[in-house]
Structures are given as C-alpha cells and as structure tokens.
Amino acid sequence: MEVAVFGAGIAGLMTAIALRRNGHNCRIFERSRQAHEAGMGFILVPEGIARMEAMGVQLKGVPLERFFYRNSSGEILHDQQMPVGARSIRRRDLSTSLLEALPNGTTITFDAELDRLEFDRQGRVTHAVLSSGESVRADLYVSADGSRSRARHMLFPGWSAPLARVPELVGLVRCLQTLRWAGHDFNKFHSESGGVALGVLRVDEEHVVWYLQFDSKRFPLLPAAMVSDGIAAAQARRSFATQLVGDWAAPIPHLLEGTDFTRVHHWQPVDADLIPRFHQENLVLVGDAAHPLSPFTSQGVSSAIADATTLATEIETDCTVEELPQALDRYSVTRRAQCAPYVTKGRTLMQNFLQPLAREERALLPIA
C-alpha cells in the first residue's frame, strides 16, 4: 500500500517505521527541517520503550528511579518509585534514534507542509495539497501533524481545543553540578499555595531539562514573553521565571542563572475532549493530531508510539485498500478507549496542581 505521512515528529516517524515493517511504502512530508533539532526532552514510560525497542529503535536516555515531590524550600514531602524502566530522554536524541531506525525505502521530504486535504463525496481523501501547491496521492493518508493538526481541523472544524490553563516554560541547561544533584531522580518543586511548580530531570550525560508550570490566570505571562523569539522575549521570560521561583531552594536559582533564555520554549498545551473518531475512510490521525494530551500525564510520546504500533497491527501486510476503513475503525476504537482515561487523569492532575500543596498522600506522580 502507498502511504503518505504528514509530520515527522515522534508519531509520524514511528508510524512510518511500523508500517514499513509490514511492507507498505511510506513517504513522509515534514513542514520544518528544524523541528527534529527542536524541543527539550521527555519522560518515556516503560510500555513506550518496549514498543520502540521491539521495532528495532535503539534508545539513549537516562533511567529514572525515584520521584521527589518537594515544597519550594526543597523539603521532600513525598517520594515514590518511578515505574520500573522509565527514563528521560532529549527530544533530539529520540528523533535521531527514530530516523536511524527508518527502514530503507522510506523517504522524508522537508519543507513540505500539508496545506489541505481534498475529499470526494464519500469522505475519502482524493489527494493532499502541500503549501507549495504540489499534490500528493496515496492509498492511506496519515495525519501526524501535531496538536494543531490541519487534518483534525478539516475533519472536525468546530471541535473546541482551547489553550490549557497551565502553560510551561521549558529550558535545557548544561551544568555538571545540577547533573550530579539530579542523579537518576525526577524532582519537582511546588509552591505552598499551588499553581506553580518546577520539575528537573537529567536527560543525558551533560544536560538537565527544567520546566516551569504556572497557572496562567494567577500568573499571566507578559505579551513580550509570549512572542516566539528575540532578546526582548528572552529577557521577559527570565524576569518572569526569576520572579516566580528565583528564590526557591537549590538548585533552582543556579539553574535559572545558567539558562540561555533565548532558547527557552513557551509551551502552550491544549485542553480538548477526545474527537469522536481518529479516522475517516482512508485518513487516519496519530499522536497529538489525534489526541493532544495534558503534559501532566507524561503520555504524549508513549501514546504516539502506541498509536503507531496499534495501527500497524491493524494494517497488516496483506491489508487491501477496500479493507482499510474497517482496519482504521478498529484502530480508532482501540486507541480512543486507551486515551480516554488520560484525558480525565490529565484534568485531575491539573486541578491538584492548582490547589495548595498536598501534604496528604494522593496520586502526585505526574504520570498517568
């Protein structure tokens, strides 16, 4: 079968790996050459790692052992074993591992942005149109174009996907002292009154990632800090982060000082219900395009991986074009059911985050 995949993020690359292993011919179209290098890092849960390794992906990253829930003075209020096998990884390293695992015969075209899909009366995609005007024809169209997916918008134009109340500033720092301090643990500091937290994770032998989550209603970011680039945005982000958490326990002040804020990313997740289905005829959605999940669940990457491998289970080597709608329906039913609890859990974790600091035992680990 001829497959066109739009987006070479984690979901798009993994889908191409999994479908190619079933003998399908995959062409990937990616809007931006820089997307592969961009981003900081994430937590991988054991199921996601197992699925990737089973597809021949060789992963880097740092094993994670314990989660420490701290107050802003650094006092540990709770600690918990991480799921056995969990690890943190730089986004760039994960992208590279997936690119290296792409089987021969898979092509990637960069600077190729999906502009729109054209449908016939039955709702089948007849062809995709890139921003350059070029047409792409395939038997199966895979939308892996992230949380602001054009394909999802075309299928469900009225579907509400507002920005989540809790955005993040995310930074990557090269700092041996913090590396030693972080070790193999995931530390998260929380303000007493709720609504602000800072997580710290080592992602390789040299770097730690920090991410600052904040209640945008109580602590709105100045417009200057929201523009995507530039010195003024960097200064505004530094002063925002310093005001919020600059006097918190070590290593936070030192981490902020050592951060190049021109590279700090302002991440704005969306808070959406699940769309009614992840497919239509010969079009299927995977990863954030299908289900943008709350960062509180740490499930973005692992769910994208699960989408890809579930899709490959349904579209076997001998699957015909006529059988595609049923196969995609099975994929959609399975994955919707598996993702639904993450939507609920993400909202619960966000509500917990907005409350004053938890001193009683409850589910605090930010993993669903």
Ligand SMILES: Cc1cc2nc3c(=O)[nH]c(=O)nc-3n(C[C@H](O)[C@H](O)[C@H](O)COP(=O)(O)OP(=O)(O)OC[C@H]3O[C@@H](n4cnc5c(N)ncnc54)[C@H](O)[C@@H]3O)c2cc1C
């Ligand atoms: C640049 C970037 C940095 C990120 N950094 C982090 C991070 O540090 N930590 C974290 O937890 N999560 C991060 N994420 C989100 C995380 O990668 C996803 O939540 C998760 O991996 C699911 O992956 P995905 O492939 O579905 O979506 P994404 O990773 O968002 O990938 C979507 C891909 O599609 C491409 N694309 C978008 N629109 C089009 C179009 N119209 N035509 C063609 N291609 C298109 C994008 O350039 C991107 O490469 C980042 C995402 C991006 C795009």
